[in-house]
Amino acid sequence: MEWMKVKDALKAPIGTQLTVKGWVRTRRDSKADGGISFLAVSDGTCFDHIQVVAKNTLDNYPDEIVKITSGCSVEVDGELVESAGRGQDVEILAGAVRVAGWVDNPDSYPVSAKRHSFEYLREVAHLRPRTNTFGAVARVRHCMSLAIHRFFDQRDFYYVHTPIITGADCEGAGEMFRVSTLDLQNLPRKPDGRVNFDQDFFGKESHLTVSGQLNVETFCLALTRVYTFGPTFRAENSNTSRHLSEFWMIEPEIAFGDLSDDADLAEEFLKYIFDYLLTRRADDMAFFEKRIDPGVIDRLKHIIEKPFLRISYSEAVAVLKKTKRKFEFPVEWGSDLQSEHERFLTEEHFKQPVIVMDYPKEIKAFYMRKNDDGKTVAALDVLVPKIGEIIGGSQREERLDVLDDRIREMGLNLDDYWWYRDLRRYGTVPHSGFGLGFERLIQFCTGMANIRDVIPFPRAPRQAEF
């Protein structure tokens, strides 16, 4: 008999002879006709499980089937039939049920058939994929990854694998994890007492990357349109529902593109991937809508349907200063917009996604292109309801002399950026890009409150068990 995944079995014609394999969610018994057991079997290929009907005529009924508990793995041969009960359209009338793996101690099975808190499930991260929520999150993550790659592929972007280990301590995007093979108990020293990194694996200090942007720019200025999508690391001791020590980031970069092109790309990107998600994972999204975050589907549709408004930072500040609404943090030209300001703009004032452009140069990174006014840089933030900033991007400074001034202004060392500066010496062009955190994207489109629940194995301060 053909092994069918549950997602296909649920749609197969009545009468199909098939085998399904998976894990039992629940077993319910009836005494009718001398005994019938109902097994809810899930293989994770879709949100729903399939019901298996096992009758007492099966030879292992009394010895095995009635002892099956949540978590047991089974292989079932049988026929797909119309369900004689309510609650499902089809079910499998079993001809054979083989138990592949028992549950050692059903009394203490960590993900028993009951409600569990997310906090608890984090402690059993190896078993939580078997729950409705984490199965759905895993499928949504996959779907969104695919959507991102398809979006870029269809638009002639090449996927560039930027390095995980970096010797360039450049970006200043927070604390970095050191990569070293030196013996911590016996560090080689220089005469002045400092650690001698000449003897380290790479012959210099090295760290885990905090961004692939600088590297991907090099390929942008050769392949025209590129993107990275990979893990990034921050050693910040920040313990919140929106931060991880290890997370995934998407960073496209376009040559011969200015800030306006960048904004176009960001808007088209978000609309595409959310539409793809709603189309392809309707089952999981219905679950998130019903059980996790009512309203999440409307928020996504809102982004798909509404045009993104574009305003300057200065205009945004003017709007915020004019409103009667009280904020915890004051609004002043020159300081960064707080989350409450961003949400006010997109949720209450404009009631649509907003792209804020041209921020004061003091609050933005050195590589962002200086505008003619001398006060602002060509940066953009895409603001959406519920979370505020979802994307941050900029046009990069392509003029070597201006870039050098900015590096010096920020107190950085020109030599550290020698290869980055070379890009401005050899065939420089205007180029732009943006970045977004993949897990925050998944949080947004599932409504999951804690970022540790949208990545399979979260890494956070004091948390790397699995």
Add this chain to the structure above:
RNA sequence: UCCUCAGUAGCUCAGCUGGUAGAGCGGGUGGCUGUUAACCACCAAGUCGGCGGUUCGAGUCCGUCCUGGGGAGCCA
């Protein structure tokens, strides 16, 4: 890192002003039922986060450490 709340059966929690522990779910057994958040009865299960202190006596009070949640900062 700071502020704040919490840590009691496998899980979620209750336990008033200190007198040596209880419920629901889950699990087991039996009854009933084409079951599906099933229902009814019974049973098992906890050195009350660790260490120290106050007290005749601490789950309950004090100190400290560990762990987790929420918020802040930082940011993606």
